[in-house]
Amino acid sequence: MSDRRRALAALALGLSVVLAGCASEGRTIETPLHVRGWAVDQAYSSGDSVSALRFKVGVEAANPCEAQHVLFELQLTELASVLTRHIRPVARYLSDDACVNLPQASSDTTAYLNITSLQTMQHRQVGGLDTLINVANNYAVDSRGGPTVVVVIDSAVVVGANTIRFEVRAVDDTTGAAVAGANVQIDDLTSGSPVPLGSGTTDAGGLFVFNAPVAGATGVPVLPYRVTVTSGTDVATFSVRSQPARGGSRERVVMLL
Secondary structure (H helix, E strand, O other): OOHHHHHHHHHHHHHHHHHHHHHHOOOEEEEEOEEEEEEEEEEEEEOOOEEEEEEEEEEEEOOHHHHHOEEEEEEEEEEOOEEEEEEEEEEEEEOOOHHHHOOOOOEEEEEEEEEEEEEOEEEEEEOOEEEEEEOOEEEEEEOOOOOEEEEEEOOOOOOOOOEEEEEEEEEOOOOOOEOOOOEEEEEEOOOOOOEEEEEEEOOOOOEEEEEEEOOOOOOOEEEEEEEEEEEOOEEEEEEEEEEEEEOOEEEEEEEEO
């Protein structure tokens, strides 16, 4: 066999191995995930005009693969000239991933999305004067088979030092309607075990607000926590350990019942 034929034969063999490897690779499985609770905190990262956000999304995973491979799909929509940034949690993995061989069991897991620079105030000329104007940004988390809940990120609420402002919203898991009169319990998880921090009931709009005193610099993560909301026989629990609430910030929590 000539050198040229040997080279061509070697190339053909290499291509056949590569193609065989491609053919044996598992197919991609993608599943939208159901959300049971989520939170977003906001801290100023540059003066008083730019905010840093951290979304913490608690999802229900039907199996270990879903729990290990949570991703976020982002989409920008516009309705009546209002822009909304949607966050959609999905599980994406290959059908031959090692996780498929693990014992099949459902679980709850929390995934995180950080946004480091969002303008929440803007300099504008008003009457010849340089004025800071509040800028509203709509964000929404989409839940499989559930409602899309929108929060407005702006600079309208300023939280004092050594304080975390918890704003807990209870909504119906099917319709998205506010759940009034729900019992809310907020626990401190600093020690690893839950220690009661504050409690109350949601108002007519499904909102409960609690200002938690904390020690720590503004913008510094200081408080891992758990929120439990009960309405009749419906109970929803959401825990945040890896990215604790930050001192001097708003911690907005949405609970789906």
